[in-house]
Amino acid sequence: MSTRIVITGIGWVTPLGHDIETVWRNLLDGKAGASATERFDASTFPTAFSSQVKNYDYRRFVTRQDCHEGVGLNTAFALGAATQAWNMSGLGAFAGLKTERMGIYLGSGEGSLDSDNYFATNIAGWDEAKQAVDGAKWAATAFRKFTPRKETEQEPNQPLNHIAMELGAEGPCYNCLTACAASTQAIGEAFEILRRGDADVMIAGGAHTMIHPLGVTGFNRLTALSDRNESPATASRPFSLDRDGFVMGEGAGMLILETLEHAQSRGATILAEICGYGSTADAYRITDIHPEGKGAAAAMRQGLSQAGLSPADVHYISAHGTSTKENDSIETKAIKAVFGGNPQAPFGGAPPISSVKSSLGHLIAAAGAVEAITCVLAIRDQVLPPTINYGTPDPACDLDYIPNVARKTRVDVCMSNSFGFGGQNDSLVIRRHA
Amino acid sequence: MKRRVSITGIGLVSGLGTGLDEHWQGLMAGRSSIGPITAFDASGFPCRIAAASPTAQIKDFVPKSYRKATKVMARDIELAVIAADLAARQAGLITPGTHDDAAAAGRTYAAERTACHIGASLIAAELDELTYALHKSAPNGQFDIHHWGREGMQSLTPLWLLKYLPNMLACHVTIVHDSRGPSNTITCAEASGSLSMGESLRVIQRGAADCGFCGGATARMNLMSFIRDVFTGRMTVENDHPASAVRPFDVSAAGTAVGDGASILILESNETLEKRGGKALAEVMGFGASQSLNRANRNTSPAPDGRGVRLAIEAALRDAAIPAGEIDFIIPTGLGHAPSDQAEAAALLAVFGDALAQTPVLSPKASIGNTVAGAGAMDVGIAARCLAEGVLPPIMNRAHALPGLGATRPKRAPLYALCVSSGLCGQNAAVVLKKA
Numbered sequence: 001m002s003t004r005i006v007i008t009g010i011g012w013v014t015p016l017g018h019d020i021e022t023v024w025r026n027l028l029d030g031k032a033g034a035s036a037t038e039r040f041d042a043s044t045f046p047t048a049f050s051s052q053v054k055n056y057d058y059r060r061f062v063t064r065q066d067c068h069e070g071v072g073l074n075t076a077f078a079l080g081a082a083t084q085a086w087n088m089s090g091l092g093a094f095a096g097l098k099t100e101r102m103g104i105y106l107g108s109g110e111g112s113l114d115s116d117n118y119f120a121t122n123i124a125g126w127d128e129a130k131q132a133v134d135g136a137k138w139a140a141t142a143f144r145k146f147t148p149r150k151e152t153e154q155e156p157n158q159p160l161n162h163i164a165m166e167l168g169a170e171g172p173c174y175n176c177l178t179a180c181a182a183s184t185q186a187i188g189e190a191f192e193i194l195r196r197g198d199a200d201v202m203i204a205g206g207a208h209t210m211i212h213p214l215g216v217t218g219f220n221r222l223t224a225l226s227d228r229n230e231s232p233a234t235a236s237r238p239f240s241l242d243r244d245g246f247v248m249g250e251g252a253g254m255l256i257l258e259t260l261e262h263a264q265s266r267g268a269t270i271l272a273e274i275c276g277y278g279s280t281a282d283a284y285r286i287t288d289i290h291p292e293g294k295g296a297a298a299a300m301r302q303g304l305s306q307a308g309l310s311p312a313d314v315h316y317i318s319a320h321g322t323s324t325k326e327n328d329s330i331e332t333k334a335i336k337a338v339f340g341g342n343p344q345a346p347f348g349g350a351p352p353i354s355s356v357k358s359s360l361g362h363l364i365a366a367a368g369a370v371e372a373i374t375c376v377l378a379i380r381d382q383v384l385p386p387t388i389n390y391g392t393p394d395p396a397c398d399l400d401y402i403p404n405v406a407r408k409t410r411v412d413v414c415m416s417n418s419f420g421f422g423g424q425n426d427s428l429v430i431r432r433h434a
Numbered sequence: 435m436k437r438r439v440s441i442t443g444i445g446l447v448s449g450l451g452t453g454l455d456e457h458w459q460g461l462m463a464g465r466s467s468i469g470p471i472t473a474f475d476a477s478g479f480p481c482r483i484a485a486a487s488p489t490a491q492i493k494d495f496v497p498k499s500y501r502k503a504t505k506v507m508a509r510d511i512e513l514a515v516i517a518a519d520l521a522a523r524q525a526g527l528i529t530p531g532t533h534d535d536a537a538a539a540g541r542t543y544a545a546e547r548t549a550c551h552i553g554a555s556l557i558a559a560e561l562d563e564l565t566y567a568l569h570k571s572a573p574n575g576q577f578d579i580h581h582w583g584r585e586g587m588q589s590l591t592p593l594w595l596l597k598y599l600p601n602m603l604a605c606h607v608t609i610v611h612d613s614r615g616p617s618n619t620i621t622c623a624e625a626s627g628s629l630s631m632g633e634s635l636r637v638i639q640r641g642a643a644d645c646g647f648c649g650g651a652t653a654r655m656n657l658m659s660f661i662r663d664v665f666t667g668r669m670t671v672e673n674d675h676p677a678s679a680v681r682p683f684d685v686s687a688a689g690t691a692v693g694d695g696a697s698i699l700i701l702e703s704n705e706t707l708e709k710r711g712g713k714a715l716a717e718v719m720g721f722g723a724s725q726s727l728n729r730a731n732r733n734t735s736p737a738p739d740g741r742g743v744r745l746a747i748e749a750a751l752r753d754a755a756i757p758a759g760e761i762d763f764i765i766p767t768g769l770g771h772a773p774s775d776q777a778e779a780a781a782l783l784a785v786f787g788d789a790l791a792q793t794p795v796l797s798p799k800a801s802i803g804n805t806v807a808g809a810g811a812m813d814v815g816i817a818a819r820c821l822a823e824g825v826l827p828p829i830m831n832r833a834h835a836l837p838g839l840g841a842t843r844p845k846r847a848p849l850y851a852l853c854v855s856s857g858l859c860g861q862n863a864a865v866v867l868k869k870a
Contacts, residue, residue, distance in 0.1 A: 040579070041579050041580070041583075042583060043580065043583070044579075044580045044581075044582075044583030044584040045583035045587075046583075048583075064729070066729075067729050067732060100724065100745050103723070103725070104725070110556050110600075110621075116577075118658075119568055119572075119577040120577060122561055122564065122565040122568055122569075123565065123568055123569050123572045123575060123577055124575075125561070125565065125657075126565050126566075126568075126569045128569075131562075131566065132562045133474075133561045133562055133565050133657065134475060135474035135475030135476060135477070135478065135657060136475045136477045136478045137478075138478070138561070138657050139476075139477075139478025139479055139657070139661070140478050142478075142657070142661050143478070143661075146661065146665070148665035148667075151661070151662045151665050152662065152665055152666060152732075152734075152858075154556060154662075155556055155621075155623065155858065155859060156556055156600070156621040157621055157622045157623060157857070157858075157859040157861060158859060160622075160859065160861075161732065161733055161859035161860055164725045164727060164733075164860060165727060165729050165732070165733070168727065169725055170724055170725050170726075170727060170741075170742060170745060171723075171724060171725065171745075172722075172723035172724065172725075172749075173622075173723065173724070173725040173860070173861050174620055174622060174629055174723070174861070175620065175621050175622055175861075176618050176619055176620055176621070177554070177599075177600045177601060177619050177621045178601045178604075178617075178618060178619050179599055179601050185618060189618065189633070192636065192640070196636065196640070198723075198749070213579065213582070214559075217582075217587045217590065217594075218594060218595030218598075219595065220587065221587060221588075221590055221591070221592045221593075221594050221595065222592060222593070222595060222596075223592070279616045279617070279618075280546075280614055280615065280616070280617075281550060281604075281605075281608040281613060281614050281615065281616075281617035282608075282614070283545060283608040283609050283611075283612050283613055283614045284609065285609070286503065286506065286593075286596055286602065286605055286606065286609070287593065287596065295614060298546070298614075420601065421596065421599060421601070421605075422596075422599065422601045422602055422604070422605030423605060423608065423609075424601060424605075424617060
């Protein structure tokens with residue numbers, strides 16, 4: 001008799017567009033978002049390209065501009081995605097809305113550094129004799145260079161804060177930042193808050209950009225990024241043998257979740273139902289995922305078990321599929337451990353899998369929410385988005401990755417996986433509402 | 435039917451000391467840890483005081499086999515790992531972190547039944563390390579991004595980014611103690627620690643784990659973190675008398691001071707706690723969360739009427755199923771920043787009415803400073819100790835309390851406590867504890 005949780009609104013801002021239908025069409029058409037990095041001069045960086053949101057202005061989405069002047073890009077993405085989802089849900093016109101029963105759970109990343117001023121201030125503060133930064137010299141430049149608002153707007157709970165101010169949420173509000181798993185986890189935890197009755201409505205999702213000099217530096221130093229600079233659009237090639245790292249993306253995805261009772265009471269259009277959530281920690285290493293994908297498999301099993309479904313019930317897996325050597329083969333192993341137990345069936349019975357990161361790049365903290373939305377749309381339209389740029393098969397990745405072409409098929413139940421640096425594993429189960 | 439949950443370990447690290455006992459003694463003695471900043475030359479800042487830097491060294495708090503990994507820990511991470519060690523030992527947990535051979539000694543809880551929810555701040559890069567690299571790409575004092583991209587960045591250690599990801603606090607704690615259950619990292623400023631505790635509480639209540647590490651940590655003694663604190667407009671400039679500069683809920687409150695600090699609590703289900711014969715320090719009765727809306731200042735402080743704060747308190751009291759009158763003392767955020775204090779006071783008056791005059795309102799931040807993500811669970815840990823001891827520490831730096839907040843002695847031996855955390859950007863969390 002546990003409470004059922006449904007999705008009544010979705011919205012996103014991605015490198016392939018700023019509204020649901022455009023992005024979805026581009027994903028199904030196999031478009032790619034990556035191109036030379038324009039946000040800053042990355043021409044000499046090991047990775048000189050990224051998947052950027054272009055020609056985007058959040059101001060056309062918001063009604064309380066006075067609260068948002070000077071927000072960071074991550075918050076700008078968050079506002080666009082959240083207001084799209086909100087408008088789709090029809091909650092704005094619902095007179096019975098109790099704002100203290102409406103919360104927000106985001107998995108959003110920190111704002112971008114004010115890089116030029118940050119670098120200049122640090123360098124001005126450098127004391128060559130001491131080989132250290134001198135506090136007084138540093139402060140003298142810092143107070144001249146930095147803008148207080150730009151600094152405060154980098155706090156990771158600002159996307160949440162601005163959505164709350166825009167839409168009036170006064171219920172339980174959280175931001176979690178579990179690296180690349182963050183927004184999947186946020187949706188899962190929002191689902192749990194609704195299930196235990198602490199809210200009627202939750203806005204859940206994430207927003208992030210790390211396309212700034214130190215963001216790219218950090219991932220380049222980890223050698224996690226593709227350096228296929230001659231061909232950005234084909235650089236993200238999850239599950240292919242010649243994959244060489246992920247492609248940095250940016251954007252936001254937001255969903256409106258409600259208890260079924262609340263959605264029905266106001267006659268809302270129900271897009272899909274969230275029926276399972278699994279979350280585990282690898283507790284293995286800070287740099288590597290568990291080589292057998294034990295934690296990942298455990299998260300998938302938990303999700304299925306909470307949904308009361310068996311592996312054979314799942315029609316599609318939206319993979320984490322980052323296009324790194326390690327992730328894609330280990331994720332495949334974990335999927336096979338959970339889904340591949342039938343030697344008679346093609347692929348051991350594992351369902352078709354794709355990674356929209358092949359098209360969008362990796363939206364880091366925001367990736368999971370965007371991928372959850374693709375599951376909702378797959379169920380709506382009975383079509384699966386492809387893994388583009390799929391070329392030479394990898395013997396370690398031997399499942400059906402929906403190579404290069406979207407597929408019309410029956411889609412009632414989807415799983416969406418996200419795994420983060422630091423060993424965070426999260427899986428959601430999303431199904432057709434009936 | 436949700437399961438009952440208790441606090442069994444309290445690990446605190448701050449300018450006041452290392453461990454719960456040192457904190458308790460410092461608070462009972464009315465000692466302040468706030469003084470001139472020594473971590474860097476603060477002469478160029480309007481605020482030049484902060485809580486003393488904790489003295490605890492990470493190498494003393496991790497298994498020998500894990501010492502190498504401490505090289506990739508920002509101070510925030512170190513503090514969380516230290517506090518987790520203290521908490522696990524106080525609870526008497528056998529984990530690979532507390533025992534070299536935990537398997538032989540018999541783990542208290544299976545890895546899969548152990549949760550970890552740790553709040554974190556926006557972690558600033560160590561400026562000496564970063565600037566050493568940056569200045570090589572600035573031959574004429576001007577940063578040359580082409581040089582940086584080509585070779586400058588190579589001066590940074592390959593794992594540089596991993597020092598600063600907020601989820602690395604929880605990541606290291608889960609590895610040290612082999613905790614593989616639900617885990618999360620909440621980044622909601624001063625509310626982070628309490629919200630994280632709420633997450634562990636709910637996970638244990640719903641049966642997804644039996645035990646949880648929860649709380650938060652922060653390190654503010656970094657030029658970049660510190661200037662961001664200054665930019666919030668909440669900091670004191672009373673540099674001449676540090677010990678009395680932070681005056682929460684006093685009519686003369688004129689700003690807060692920050693400090694490095696961490697607090698990790700061990701929560702356990704009463705059922706498994708009884709089975710293992712462990713000891714509860716306090717029972718967690720209720721939890722509530724909410725959002726403030728103060729659009730005028732973008733939630734730098736809660737709205738003057740305290741509505742958002744009140745919603746969290748009411749939700750926690752409802753969850754605990756006790757009337758407000760049962761609460762014997764309160765530890766609110768109490769920054770000593772007048773608009774924040776006044777909003778919290780308004781919320782408390784709205785919930786407690788006249789009873790507030792008989793309900794002491796404590797403010798450890800007068801002594802410990804604002805440890806941001808480390809603060810919420812620290813207040814809960816201190817409240818639990820108050821309940822266990824049956825006494826309250828003296829109220830510091832409050833010669834003239836805000837109207838209605840004058841109580842200094844509880845109406846009876848304390849049975850119930852309320853803690854409230856309200857953070858920059860408006861998230862609020864409230865926790866109700868009961869004497870064990």
